[in-house]
Amino acid sequence: MNEVIIIYAVTLLLAWPLGKYIAGVFNGGKGTAGAVFLPVESGLYRLFGVDPSQPMSWQGYGKALLKLHLVLVLIIFGLLMAQGLLFLNPDGIGGMSWDLALHTAVSFLTNTNQQHYSGQAQLSYLAHTFGIVTLQVVTPAAGMAALVAIVRTLLGRSDKKSQPSSDGTVSVGNFYEDITRAVVRVMLPVAAVVALIIASQGVPNSYEGARTAIPLDQTAGMTEQNIPIGPVAPMVAIKQVGTNGGGWYGPNSSVPLENPTPVSNFVQTVSLVLIPAALVFALGFMTGRRRLAMVVMGVMVVMSVSLTSVAIWSENQPNAAFSGLAAEGPNLEGKEVRFGASATALWGSWTTQTSNGSVNGMHDSFNPIGGMIPMIDMFINVTFGGIGVGLIGFLLFLLLAAFLGSLMIGRAPEIAGKALETREMKLVCIALLIQPLLILGFSAITVAFPALTGNSNPGFHGISQVIYEYTSAFANNGSGFEGLGDDSVWWNVTCAVNLALGRFIPILAPLAVAASLAAKRSAPEGRGSLSIDTPTFGLMTLAVIVMFTLLSFMPVLILGPIAEALALMS
Amino acid sequence: MTESNSVAANRSASWLTAVRAAIVFVLLCGGLYPLLVTTAGKVMFPHQAFGSMIIVDDIAVGSELVGQPFTAPEYFHGRPSAANYDPFSVGGSNYAASNPDLRSRIAEDSDSIAQREGVAPDSIPVDLLAASGSGIDPHISPESAIVQAERVAKARDIPVSRVNELIARYTEGPTLGIFGQRRVNVLRINLALDGKESFD
Incomplete structure (x- = not known):
């Protein structure tokens, strides 16, 4: 228990100064750090051929983001198909099928890292580093860039960047400047520090091929043990800090080579939430609205602690299948002895609150209620959330709460002095409602055709496996109930659709909303206007999030985990 | 997405820029970053680097x-x-x-x-x-x-x-x-x- 409390405290204490630093990076980016990084960045701009001082409209920003992503996905897709013919492949691994390569490329492009393959056996070092690690650095940076653009436009101090030009077009910033700063000043330095710490604990660091050992007990039927290694530490570090989640080894950070000790587990757990939480503080420092940042953080921490507590309680209960056949004890099926039930439940909850998706134990084998928490976390997906996109999603709920709150106190809906009208609310609703539509729609189709599901567990849990997979895809999470036989054309293609829509609509729609609001004439925030930086408004936002999630997903929770829990009790 | 947007900055968002940026990011994030960390890790922690055999x-x-x-x-x-x-x-x-x-x-x-x-x-x-x-x-x-x-x-x-x-x-x-x-x-x-x- 102390372990959990200390991890919460350390994470939030580190997130504060990091948030201040990140705000500095995007507010001018000068100072001591600027002296080091600005020359690197201007070198990169020259290589790209861009002028970072050139402002972009929201459409220009969105197009720049989409074009870069499209080029990246083509490069990575090709790399995955052709890896068998290329270099840096000491273990002689072959190329992927088209559908698996498509799913993998889109999955990493969308910061999801849902894996329908096992990395140690199905990816070469070339694909792992140049392909996967590239996207694990660039995609959280893209999320951060989009967040900064939206915050700057929606809530920013009135500077020249967010003023409408003469023809009414609003600049939201320069995409290449934002993403380059996020890569160079945030993602790479933080990842490098984490990589060296976990390397000290035993995570491999080598471009050489697998090691071979002669096992001690030759009567046990294993004459040789081949141990895959590789440049694992840099990947595992960026996987954790970048809300990515896709590990080197199939079972992710449950594997002792990927997460060797309780110390590496501590560092990797903190890394799950560190940058997403820092961005909330950064929001306060960037806009000068520190009270708003504290309200947002308050709501997130309340959601996080209450859901995580349930998961920890559940996993400390015995697994029903062990009853009478073993000593009393927590549920350890799918868990590692060095971590135990509580640290695994904490990770399971945090990894789904942050859209990370890495695991240090098997969620499929969690007790039914313990396995329900990650699903709820992903339905909400704004308890911290993925880097950038989590806070963007939270701002959508904030807009919805402001809309409803204004109506409740009998005023024309507004936020930060700007009127919320039909166009904005339509975009907010599209961004929010596409989630239940896609998850429930695809789940219904898949469950209706049992040949498609690839279930490994029978009954209610089989339904949970399907819902979990689509929820994870749309939430850009990437964890799974991994017993599911998900490397089929059906799963690969339908998940790829969910991945892409779940990434780009929740980025582009809010960008459009922010630009649309910024173009409006601003009414001064006075005594009569709705204050969004009070605990009352925080409670209102929390209520909106809870109601929205319950109304959308309560029925499937009853069909899946709740029915399974009740069946096991009887 | 009209061409007349004064701040649309279409030049910054050209396909050529996207291709150049993508290649540079692949080399920087997928090449240089893992290479530097792996080299440092091998020097600092040689036993761990090769699988703690x-x-x-x-x-x-x-x-x-x-x-x-x-x-x-x-x-x-x-x-x-x-x-x-x-x-x-x-x-x-x-x-x-x-x-x-x-x-x-x-x-x-x-x-x-x-x-x-x-x-x-x-x-x-x-x-x-x-x-x-x-x-x-x-x-x-x-x-x-x-x-x-x-x-x-x-x-x-x-x-x-x-x-x-x-x-x-x-x-x-x-x-x-x-x-x-x-x-x-x-x-x-x-x-x-x-x-x-x-x-x-």
């Missing part, structure tokens, strides 16, 4: 971080593995608590462990019956080692007290008393039983 008389007998299968009576046995301790096919059972196959696997294992160690089923520690997440968990709980002590001592014809002493010596506690669980590395304690690991 244990070398006895010039032969790699395993990795500290990777469990091995044990069936002989003179060794401590590890946890059930859904991967048969093959690190290339790592994985958990992924059985749900409600899956009847899990129940029958545990019933079978519980029965054979109870017979082998001469204990009642309800005194077998959970971790000795539960498959790990990785399938190569190198550890068992100290309780799971103690359950096996008598059988190991008998097979080796040494006093149980000596085996229990070894268990106590090889039990690692939580780091700083806070992080992680008490545990015994199965390969290392078995190497110690064979006299292949020096005591410190």
Whole structure:
């Protein structure tokens, strides 16, 4: 228990100064750090051929983001198909099928890292580093860039960047400047520090091929043990800090080579939430609205602690299948002895609150209620959330709460002095409602055709496996109930659709909303206007999030985990 | 998306820019970053960098971080593995608590462990019956080692007290008393039983 409390405290204490630093990076980016990084960045701009001082409209920003992503996905897709013919492949691994390569490329492009393959056996070092690690650095940076653009436009101090030009077009910033700063000043330095710490604990660091050992007990039927290694530490570090989640080894950070000790587990757990939480503080420092940042953080921490507590309680209960056949004890099926039930439940909850998706134990084998928490976390997906996109999603709920709150106190809906009208609310609703539509729609189709599901567990849990997979895809999470036989054309293609829509609509729609609001004439925030930086408004936002999630997903929770829990009790 | 947008900055968003930026990012993030970290890691932590291998008389007998299968009576046995301790096919059972196959696997294992160690089923520690997440968990709980002590001592014809002493010596506690669980590395304690690991 102390372990959990200390991890919460350390994470939030580190997130504060990091948030201040990140705000500095995007507010001018000068100072001591600027002296080091600005020359690197201007070198990169020259290589790209861009002028970072050139402002972009929201459409220009969105197009720049989409074009870069499209080029990246083509490069990575090709790399995955052709890896068998290329270099840096000491273990002689072959190329992927088209559908698996498509799913993998889109999955990493969308910061999801849902894996329908096992990395140690199905990816070469070339694909792992140049392909996967590239996207694990660039995609959280893209999320951060989009967040900064939206915050700057929606809530920013009135500077020249967010003023409408003469023809009414609003600049939201320069995409290449934002993403380059996020890569160079945030993602790479933080990842490098984490990589060296976990390397000290035993995570491999080598471009050489697998090691071979002669096992001690030759009567046990294993004459040789081949141990895959590789440049694992840099990947595992960026996987954790970048809300990515896709590990080197199939079972992710449950594997002792990927997460060797309780110390590496501590560092990797903190890394799950560190940058997403820092961005909330950064929001306060960037806009000068520190009270708003504290309200947002308050709501997130309340959601996080209450859901995580349930998961920890559940996993400390015995697994029903062990009853009478073993000593009393927590549920350890799918868990590692060095971590135990509580640290695994904490990770399971945090990894789904942050859209990370890495695991240090098997969620499929969690007790039914313990396995329900990650699903709820992903339905909400704004308890911290993925880097950038989590806070963007939270701002959508904030807009919805402001809309409803204004109506409740009998005023024309507004936020930060700007009127919320039909166009904005339509975009907010599209961004929010596409989630239940896609998850429930695809789940219904898949469950209706049992040949498609690839279930490994029978009954209610089989339904949970399907819902979990689509929820994870749309939430850009990437964890799974991994017993599911998900490397089929059906799963690969339908998940790829969910991945892409779940990434780009929740980025582009809010960008459009922010630009649309910024173009409006601003009414001064006075005594009569709705204050969004009070605990009352925080409670209102929390209520909106809870109601929205319950109304959308309560029925499937009853069909899946709740029915399974009740069946096991009887 | 009209061309007349004064700040649309179409030049910055050209396809050529996207291609150049993508290539530079691949080289920087996928090439330089892992190369620098891997090089630094290899220099600073050479033993860990190559898989924390244990070398006895010039032969790699395993990795500290990777469990091995044990069936002989003179060794401590590890946890059930859904991967048969093959690190290339790592994985958990992924059985749900409600899956009847899990129940029958545990019933079978519980029965054979109870017979082998001469204990009642309800005194077998959970971790000795539960498959790990990785399938190569190198550890068992100290309780799971103690359950096996008598059988190991008998097979080796040494006093149980000596085996229990070894268990106590090889039990690692939580780091700083806070992080992680008490545990015994199965390969290392078995190497110690064979006299292949020096005591410190």
